[in-house]
Amino acid sequence: MTSLKDRPSSSSLRDEKGMNGDPVTKQAILANEKRRRRRESHNAVERRRRDNINEKISELATLIPECMLDPSAPVSSPTATDEIFNPNNPALSDSTASQAKKETSEEPTTPLEAGVVKANKGMILRKSVEYIRYLQQLVSAQANRNRELEQALSVYREVDDDEGPCRRCRVCAGADTYTYVQ
Amino acid sequence: MTSLKDRPSSSSLRDEKGMNGDPVTKQAILANEKRRRRRESHNAVERRRRDNINEKISELATLIPECMLDPSAPVSSPTATDEIFNPNNPALSDSTASQAKKETSEEPTTPLEAGVVKANKGMILRKSVEYIRYLQQLVSAQANRNRELEQALSVYREVDDDEGPCRRCRVCAGADTYTYVQ
């Protein structure tokens, strides 16, 4: 439907320099002009929106650690809390200087076996979701660990708070001479 | 350019049931048919891609804490490491049950002063970038804090490591009955 919209924009009419005073023609020209301006404005707005979104996606791509983009990344199950402290884990390597993808090409190997997949938008968004989940779990685990440590410390330190400077702790520090009933 | 592409798809021709054997017509019909199928396939592919991207963006929206979506969010400077442990900070409230945006409307207030902005794609992506940066800083700060605590603990515990199980620590743990030489 709306098959009459693709009229060649009447530029050929306008260039027909007679500029005849036919009111119908003039009206049509004006209407077309108006539509043209509105259309172009609309296109500009849309292009800005598009660029903004793309810019943000590119920014996301720079934030997720590069090792998350490279391999096939087997869609880690969202409840992998155990692996959080695994040393060869993909986060916090640096996250400020990344990206690049230089690939000094020597042979035309298929990009699949090279491990570089050029980072689709879909890929980037998928990895962003994954990364946020990972970071959230990491923060949570660290908070737990922190609480444990704080509590363990408080065991030593609460004496200090209650009774002035902790002598027992000092004893612990110089532990070669402690005496203790069983 | 390409103003001849919008031909009405020849459905009117095909319905002209004569099915005349004109080879030119038949060829044109076949070509159109082929183009139509390719176009529709292409559209389906593109729609799938679009849906995937939109799904991921919606997923991101569920991950970022809702308080980051609501207010005007003054584009926090990326070097705000000091505020990381500020208690009224936008992360880790729950992050599993969020979103919603119910807004039991009473008066037609302008959405700007209501603090609900309906979450554009651009908004979601912007906030995702912000949130990842925030989480990265938080993880880093927590790691530092953890190292401090571990070290502080090691001051007390290195004795234990040297001389077997720490008895003194057990005394500390049951600290209400401890006897202690002034």
Place this chain on the structure above:
DNA sequence: AGTATCACGTGATACT
């Protein structure tokens, strides 16, 4: 030839 990617322009729609 099939199956992806992307940017683009456009109509529908909403808020100002």
Place this chain on the structure above:
DNA sequence: AGTATCACGTGATACT
């Protein structure tokens, strides 16, 4: 009427 949002279809393009 201006300024946004969105989904859609389409051509260009690439890899298989």
